[in-house]
Amino acid sequence: MTKTIGDVILRCDNISLSFGGVRALSDISIDVREHEILAIIGPNGAGKSSMLNVINGVYHPQEGTVTWKGQTRRAMKPHESAESGIARTFQNIALFKGMSTLDNIMTGRYTKMRRNLLWQALYWGPARKEEIEHREVCERVIDFLQIESIRKTPVGRLPYGLQKRVELGRALAAQPELLLLDEPMAGMNVEEKEDMCRFILDVNDEFGTTIVLIEHDMGVVMDISDRVAVLDYGRKIADGVPDQVRTNPEVIRAYLGAGH
Amino acid sequence: MLYREAGQFKTSYAKDLAIFPIRQDRWFIALVLIFFGLVVPLIANDYWLKSILIPLLVSSLAAIGLNILTGYAGQLSLGTAGFMAVGAFAAYNFNIRVPELPLIVDFILAGLCAALVGMVFGLPSLRIKGFYLAVATLAAQFFIEWVLTHFGWFTNYSSSGVISAPPMKMFGFAVESAVEKYLLTLGVVLVMALAAKNMVRSSAGRAWMAVRDKDISAEVIGIPLMKTKLTAFGVSSFYCGVAGALWTYCYLGTVEPAAFDLARSFLILFMIIIGGVGSILGSFLGAAFIGLLPIFLNNMAATIGHGTLQADTMANLEHVIFGGLIIFFLIVEPHGLARLWQIAKEKLRLWPFPY
Incomplete structure (x- = not known):
């Protein structure tokens, strides 16, 4: 498999989002490069889904900008982001x-x-x-x-x-050029998970689609993603290739836990 | 054994997209069309045509309109009769004020006027859903009735508020007799039903259903909510408007706001609930059920109960049986008669060897 990861296609700069007094995201910057698979992981309530919602315009961050294919915007209607080539799936099935x-x-x-x-x-x-x-x-x-x-x-x-x-x-x-997957494997058995992994990799491989996914199964995440970003309490605490992230002490403390 | 799709292979997507992909269905529908188009005008008497079939067809059309809005796009509405009234009065006013226009154009303009009014009253749907929206559309019903009774311009300053509909002319022919009116109604209803079926199986219809089933993911897929909801209100009210025009011209023969009261809105809502929410066929079945059953019960009571029961007891009994049957059907099949029909067809495919 020889895939070439391209330039940054989606850049989120200093995103802050709060609902009333609750701060869901604070000062998060994430870059997504063309053709890569980026996994966002973190404990419950870390702001992972909020991050996806900011990217495709369901939520509008109070601070920060999203730059998609060279165009910077803060507030965008979800249907406009769909027209510009972003598609997504939901954590709870929304068929x-x-x-x-x-x-x-x-x-x-x-x-x-x-x-x-x-x-x-x-x-x-x-x-x-x-x-x-x-x-x-x-x-x-x-x-x-x-x-x-x-x-x-x-x-x-x-x-x-x-x-x-x-x-x-x-x-x-x-x-789509960018595919956002919110826990595509939640609640699946091993076989279904394997199938889903295969599909995700094939999509990435055959169509060159850039993928951002949220997933809790660390085996899957470390296997299929090119890069992993870790969120905790609305902050980004790590960002790098799977092996770097796995050994990052702060990530181990916040989410992965010490090896047993 | 008769109803089999075995051996009918679809070799192109075009064939798969047909409304009636199974040969037997096509034969059946052709027979139904021949019956209503050719046989009925020959055998039916004026009572059947004027008092039963014409109102039935027009109600079906209004039910299709409401079904587009409520059944497909999921926006509950109680303003149906109001939009019908807009259509009726618009057709009347275009007819007497611009006599040069052919009647068919009057009908289309009537539909467009109703569509416009419907879209205005559809604006609250962008913010509110479900029962609350139903109450908001109730406002349309009352407002339209009030405007039509209080502003003389709409009724051409007639003193009684009831005006007889002007004589109709269609493509140079006078439409006067019951048969002619029936054929005109049938033609309009069939063309519009086909158009409705086409819309709901195209991308517009999918957008409506998407908004109905899950509006948030519809928007994320790229379906603009505002445009989709307003289109649904517009198209639905267009259908109601044309139905209203037909109701006055072909059925009542008079133009009056009282014909389009809240009771009519409810009746049409019941038609789609019993016929099948989200089904074009269901609109016809529901209209037939609500329209024919009371007449049938009435005749039954007259034959069976003659002399044994008092007339007022009988009249009440009819209502009781009618209500009971509605409840029975809703319990047996909450998705309506159209769904029963579908289940029957599925069973028939396997009959008589269900395993």
Whole structure:
């Protein structure tokens, strides 16, 4: 595997975020380089999910800036960040329960579809052609994730592990440049975890997608990530390649614990 | 054994995207269309056409409108009849004030007016959800009724507030008899139902359902909430507006605000709940259930109970049975008649060898 990690594609500078009196993030700076897999780890309540929410515009930090592909911004609507090539999955599955697997994945193509409502009401000519083009993209995602057999099943009926996979599919359908994964392996058994790791590595490998992920399984984190950032109480306490982080005394104290 | 999809392979995505991908369904729907389009006008009498089928079709259209908003986009609304009233009065006013316009254009403009009003009253949906939104749309219902009764301009300063609808002309033909009105209604309803089905299976419909199921992840995927919700309000009110125009022109023959009171809003809401929330077919089934069952019960009571029970007891009994049946259906299948239909089809695929 020869992958070349490129320049910094996403830079977060001195991000501070608080809710009322609670300070969720204080003065955090993180760089993400093109094509890398960056893991964010830390104890519960350290601000990991808040960090992802700042990156894709769900939360707006009080201080600091986010620079994505050379453009600096502080407040951005989530749908604007989606249009600029950021996709994500959620810690608690946030699929559209009433819709089929295919429809869920098709929603990932929303920002790429151009025909207006009148064309869609006619469902003819260009509108139909567009629908089929995007269907092909989604079918490739479905092939990739090996979920062909549940294409038409409402996602509410699927087991947990498959739902997680569909959610990844929905994010992939947008063909993002940056993929944010919030605990993609939480609550999975070993086999499902292995599958998910494989998919994450393949996405990174085949499409060159930059990935930022939050994960609690240290075996997984140290195995698949190129770099690890550690948060604790809203501060960043370490940032480096897995081996550096593993031996960092402050990280051991705050999160990893001493070896038994 | 008759209902089998075995051997019908879909070899392209276009075929997979068809509304009725199974051959038997296509035959069935063709038969239904032939029946309602050709057979019914020949055999039905004026009572059936005027008092049952036309209001049924128009209610279905309004139910489709509400279903787009409530069933697909998940925004609860009690303003349906209000938006119908906007459509009815808009069509009337365009008709008498700009007589040059053909009637079909009046109907479309009526829909657009209702859409505009609907979008204005949809603005609160950006901030509030669920029952609270229902109360906010209730305001639309009362406000529209109040405006239409208190400003004479809308009723062309008629003293009674009730005006008879002007005669209709469509493509140069006068639409006067019950059959003609029925065919006009049927045509409009079919075209609009097809358009609705197309919208809900395209990206607009997926956006509506995404907002309904999980608005936060919808936004993160790139679906703008404001635009999506307002589009849903607009399209839904367009349907209600056209339904309102048809209601006055083809059914009532009069234009009056009292025809569009809160009770009508509720009735249409019941139609979609019983028919199936989030289903175009369900809108028709629900309208049929709510529209036909009381008539059926009435006839039943007249035949069976004649002479044995007092008339007022019978009338009450009809209501009791009607209410009971609604509860029964909601318990048996909370997702409505459309879901029952779907389950029946799934069972039929395996019948008579379910294993």
